[in-house]
Amino acid sequence: MSGCCDSGSSQIVTERDPVCGRSVNRVTAWRHEYADRDFFFCSARCQARFIAAPTAHLAAQQLAKPVGALTCSAHARKAWARVASALGQFRSSLAAKE
Numbered sequence: 786m787s788g789c790c791d792s793g794s795s796q797i798v799t800e801r802d803p804v805c806g807r808s809v810n811r812v813t814a815w816r817h818e819y820a821d822r823d824f825f826f827c828s829a830r831c832q833a834r835f836i837a838a839p840t841a842h843l844a845a846q847q848l849a850k851p852v853g854a855l856t857c858s859a860h861a862r863k864a865w866a867r868v869a870s871a872l873g874q875f876r877s878s879l880a881a882k883e
């Protein structure tokens with residue numbers, strides 16, 4: 786008898802590690818909850834880095850997302866506007882700490 790494993794239930798859900806940008810498996814990754822969201826990390830080191838400075842890594846994540854995903858130039862322009870404002874927030878949050 787064979788064919789019993791044909792259910793296709795072994796779906797792997799991947800998330801992006803906001804610190805190093807790697808794809809990680811939701812099930813096996815390190816997890817941290819922040820701002821009502823779950824974040825996943827490839828290692829305890831990335832998780833610790835994120836916990837130390839979550840806003841900085843979220844800003845970096847926002848920079849990476851829209852630019853990579855969009856091809857339409859009008860949308861890209863919007864995305865770059867978001868990048869600029871995210872960068873501004875990032876810089877002022879850094880300035881506030883010092």
Ligand SMILES: [Zn+2]
Pocket residue numbers: 802804805806807826827828831
């Ligand atoms: Zn990582």
